[in-house]
Amino acid sequence: MSEDAVLVEEKAELESSESTQQERTWQPIILGILCNWCSYAGADLAGTSRLQYPESIRIIRVPCSGRVDPAFVLKAFRKGFDGVMVLGCHPGDCHYAKGNYYARRRITLLQDLLKALGLPEERFHFEWVSASEGNRFAELVQEFTEKIRRLGPFKGVVTPEKKTL
Amino acid sequence: MADKILPKDKIPGFIDALQKQFVVVAPVERTDAPAEFKEVAPGDNLILDGSQMMMPPKDYLLPRYETLLKVSARPGEVEVQPVVPENKPRVMLGMWLPDAQAIQVLDRVFLDGKFKDPYYAARRENTTLVAVMPAEMRWSWFCASTDDVEKWKPNVDAIMYDLGDRFYIEVTSPKGEAVVEWDGLSAPSSDDVENKNRLWEQFKSHNVLPFSDGKFYERLAWDHPIWAEIAQKCIGCGVCSYMCPSCSCFDIQDEVCGTCIERYRCRDTCQFEEFTLMGSGHNPRPDQLPRSRQRLMHKFKYQHEQYGVVGCTGCGRCVELCPVNVDIRDVLNKVCAEREPEPTT
Amino acid sequence: MFEVENKIRQEAKRVLENGLVELVIGWAPGSVPFRTTPVFIDRPEDVDKLVWNPVCANNLAVYLPKIAKDRKVGIVAKPCDIRSIVALIQENQVKRDNIYIIGLGCAGVVDPSRLELAGVRLSDVTALDWAADGIKVITLNGEQLLKSTDVHRDMCLACTKREPALFDVKFGEAVLPSEVKPRELPELPEERQKYWSEQFSKCIRCYACRQICPNCYCEVCFADRVEPKWTAKKAVPEENWMFHATRAMHLAGRCIQCGECERVCPVGIRIAELMREMAEAVKNKYDYEAGDPNEEAPLLGTFRENDVDPAQHS
Structure with a gap:
């Protein structure tokens, strides 16, 4: 099964368990796309330091934030993720020297696109996280999860009355 | 009545x-x-x-x-x-x-x-x-x-x-x-x-055109130079066939979603490259020329041979909507003007 | 109009005769007087097929990547078409040396469906021409003068770049619109989402927008890929959203605002409205305009260290 299908299945399972057990509170599902050299290492550090952060995030490791095709984010929303985070090395720190600079332009335009399409921009979060910022990573995930929890479940890329699936 | x-x-x-x-x-x-x-x-x-x-x-x-x-x-x-x-x-x-x-x-x-x-x-x-x-x-x-x-x-x-x-x-x-x-x-x-x-x-x-002699389907020729002329300007979109009231080609796809599978049918058209693309990578209609020819030959010749009805009924949607103004009325007039009827096979 | 048309023909004849180009791409009369059709001329004696009038809509640059790969080609081009050519040159899809541009000053192009809305019977039309303050429609029953704002394409009503930015020879005068048509996108996010849900739910996935776009030259489009599957083939609102959103992203900073996508859409999706919105964001943030010959590299193929930073915390 493709990675995508697994993620969607997880979401479906979570949703069905939600509907069967009304008492259980809704948990947001967040996609994190993390650069291997800084942000993923930062997440690792958070783990090895035994820092607590919400299990709402599903992490995909990419070689560089420059690898992040904006279509990854669009597809995540299309598939119904409640929030998407893209994290990369700080400007100047890229393992490949300038991958994150290219990413920066793309992500900026992606934010503009989400705005033009009327999607809730708050559900997309972009941030620089270095390998030493384990603490900061945990905080970011915590904050973003709280924000998404306040926003509630994502209702889809098209308005409910146009939904087919 | x-x-x-x-x-x-x-x-x-x-x-x-x-x-x-x-x-x-x-x-x-x-x-x-x-x-x-x-x-x-x-x-x-x-x-x-x-x-x-x-x-x-x-x-x-x-x-x-x-x-x-x-x-x-x-x-x-x-x-x-x-x-x-x-x-x-x-x-x-x-x-x-x-x-x-x-x-x-x-x-x-x-x-x-x-x-x-x-x-x-x-x-x-x-x-x-x-x-x-x-x-x-x-x-x-x-x-x-x-x-x-x-x-x-x-x-x-x-x-x-x-x-x-x-x-x-x-x-x-x-x-x-x-x-x-x-x-x-x-x-x-x-x-x-x-x-x-x-x-x-x-x-x-209304609009009884020169090609219309009740036998035009016999005049459509596989090797006519007009196909290359159309193919040169055709951009390979699906407007003509998706808007056509008689085009019926479809694709069937399976979609996996966690623990369920959906099999669905959706539109497809001979104008797209993927329509005839084989799993091996071979494509019997590798460029626009055979694709453009296929749509017209199918409507005006093959369907007539196969079913006894002409596949085009002259609603004019493709005439109005073609992005590059390939007008099938002109095409038929040109093809039929120059050819003697060929015996149907 | 006829003066410019003659000049185009003479120039096409000249460059074909002296071997400067092997082929000239231009517009020929369409099957009806309110349409034109692309034409590919390789013999000097055929140049009289070329026309120039308010229904020369097609952006002919769409043919260049395939046709001008290894030979010299002349092209008759409006200012927007020229911006496409510039973008193709910047993205290494064609070589400047292979293209001979017959540039035209533009006064805006007519949308034939608007003629119908303006009360013209299309079957009566015999010719169209630009007039001092609008469009002159010649019909079987005489002449009719229509206001530009009533019959021009939306993209033309919003266009102020009506002088060719790059050319080998230039004919015709540019006429600027009296006022620029504002965008119609609603402000509130919820209303925008509703707007696009309505628009995209109409899509039949004929891909005319993609095929007519000079900048959509990918050998295999993401929408046609099976593995990874970016979007399913079925025309349902969600998948249509995925197609249009991803296409808009791929064209961000690259779309030169010719409006062809919107012109060819058989179900009237306001695609160009989205493209305009993105182009404005690009202009505001990077002071960059796609198709401007003064730009050195494609927007997303380069960066500056002091670019706008989208990170929310830093």
């Missing part, structure tokens, strides 16, 4: 009466877009006079997207569920006459022969077709060039002629009688009959 008059101000009453017996399907107005055939719901604005570009009625009979079956799998349990639409009595109103004739072509593909398509049949078999003859012929129509239109009449169940403030409903088959049962309809006057006949004559003589 008793023809009737429907004054235009009585249309809502007429629709209400039909809805007591039938599911009524008609072109529903949309924002910035051609009207689309839908099951009529309260509040819908219907466009029944055929005066505007509309989506082809095949969008209802052979939807752009249709679930064929669903599979759900749980541990130790696999359930396969076909999703066949309900076979209900339906009336389809407001389609252009060439569109109604195009349904004949679809019927040959989906109802004739060894296999009957249950999905198409469920929507089609119990459906009464009521075509419309607009007050003014569209500039792009060339119906009378493609066929003897007199033969089309029995293929629909009734025809509504737009006579300005009223429709003249001509019943053309026994099935059509049910449409004119409502007591709000009146009998036509002799003036009405005359106006209706005039409209029909206008239709019969």
Whole structure:
């Protein structure tokens, strides 16, 4: 099964368990796309330091934030993720020297696109996280999860009355 | 068969009466877009006079997207569920006459022969077709060039002629009688009959083009230089075939979603590269030339050989909408002018 | 109009005769007087097929990547078409040396469906021409003067770049619109989402927008890929959203605003409205305009260290 299908299945399972057990509170599902050299290492550090952060995030490791095709984010929303985070090395720190600079332009335009399409921009979060910022990573995930929890479940890329699936 | 008059101000009453017996399907107005055939719901604005570009009625009979079956799998349990639409009595109103004739072509593909398509049949078999003859012929129509239109009449169940403030409903088959049962309809006057006949004559003589000699399908040649000429400007989009009332090609795909599978049918067209792309990577129609040729040869020659009906009914949608103005009327005129008929194989 | 048309023909004849180009791409009369069709001329004696009038809509640059790969080609081009050519040159899809541009000053192009809305019977039309303050439509029943704002394409009503930015020879005068048509996108996010849900739900996935776009030259489009599958083939609102959103992203900073996508859409999706919105964001944030010959590299193929930073915390 493709990675995508697994993620969607997880979401479906979570949703069905939600509907069967009304008492259980809704948990947001967040996609994190993390650069291997800084942000993923930062997440690792958070783990090895035994820092607590919400299990709402599903992490995909990419070689560089420059690898992040904006279509990854669009597809995540299309598939119904409640929030998407893209994290990369700080400007100047890229393992490949300038991958994150290219990413920066793309992500900026992606934010503009989400705005033009009327999607809730708050559900997309972009941030620089270095390998030493384990603490900061945990905080970011915590904050973003709280924000998404306040926003509630994502209702889809098209308005409910146009939904087919 | 008793023809009737429907004054235009009585249309809502007429629709209400039909809805007591039938599911009524008609072109529903949309924002910035051609009207689309839908099951009529309260509040819908219907466009029944055929005066505007509309989506082809095949969008209802052979939807752009249709679930064929669903599979759900749980541990130790696999359930396969076909999703066949309900076979209900339906009336389809407001389609252009060439569109109604195009349904004949679809019927040959989906109802004739060894296999009957249950999905198409469920929507089609119990459906009464009521075509419309607009007050003014569209500039792009060339119906009378493609066929003897007199033969089309029995293929629909009734025809509504737009006579300005009223429709003249001509019943053309026994099935059509049910449409004119409502007591709000009146009998036509002799003036009405005359106006209706005039409209029909206008239709019969509208855009009869040079290629039209009743044998043009024998003149279409595989190796004509015109195919290269079209292919050079054709951009390979699907407007002509997706908007065509008789193009019927589809694709079937399976979509996996966690523990379920959906098998669906959606549109496809010979104009796309992937249409003939093999799993091996080989493509028997590798560029635009064979693709452009295929669409026209299929409509005007192969379908005639196979089913005895011409695959194009002259509705003119591709003429109006082609982004690069490839006008199939011109193409046929050119191809047929230069060739002697070839014996059919 | 006829003066410019003659000049185009003479120039096409000249460059074909002296071997400067092997082929000239231009517009020929369409099958009806209110349409034109692309034409590919390789013999000097055929140049009289070329026309120039308010229905020369097609952006002919769409043919260049395939046709001008290894030969010299002349092209008759409006200012927007020229911006496409510039973008193709910047993205290494064609070589400047292979293209001979016959540039035209533009006064805006007519949308034939608007003629119908303005009360013109299309079957009566015999010719169209630009007039001092609008469009002159010649019909079987005489002449009719229509206001530009009533019959021009939306993209033309919003266009102020009506002088060719790059050319080998230039004919015709540019006429600027009296006022620029504002965008119609609603402000509130919820309303925008509703707007696009309505628009995209109409899509039949004929891909005319993609095929007509000079900048959509990918060998295999993401929408046609099976593995990975970016978007399913079925025309449902969600998948249509995925197609249009991803396409808009791929064209961000690259779309030169010719409006061809919107012109060819058989169901009237306001694609160009989205493209305009994105182009404005690009202009505001990077002071960059796609198709400007003064730009050195494609927007997303380069960066500056002091670019706008989208990170929310830093």
